[in-house]
Every structure is written in structure tokens, then in C-alpha cells.
Amino acid sequence: MYIMGTADYPISGTEVKGTLWHCDKCESFVSIHCARTLCEALCPTCEDTQLEFCGNFDSILGRRFVDA
Secondary structure, X not given: OOOOOHHHOOOOOOOOEEEEEEOOOOOOEEEEEEOOOOOXXXXXXXXXXXXXXXXXXXXXXXXXXXXX
């Protein structure tokens, strides 16, 4: 697991949303869990490629994502 920006890591009790992204260059799938809504993200593998948004876990799994 790769965690970016640990200084902005959400505090306990903050609702975290899970989203799924895809990189067309390296064909990676990346899940991002964040308290804020993201409009765009860069691939952590390629480091310069824009990721394509696939959906949030609510719509993909048909239920809410819960931080365990």
C-alpha cells in the first residue's frame, strides 16, 4: 500500500470515501481513500500520468465503504 500526504491523513471519526482509478499507461488500478472529494489524481507508479476515475465504492459495491 502506498500512502501519499500522511501529514493530511484524516483524523479519527472523519468519514472516508473510497474511490477507484485506472492508469491507461501502466494499466494499474488504484484505490484512493480520502475525506475530501478528488477531481483528479496522478498515478503513483508512473508519477506523471493522470488517472481515469472509475467510480466510488458506494456505486461499485452497492454499499457504503466503512473504515475498519
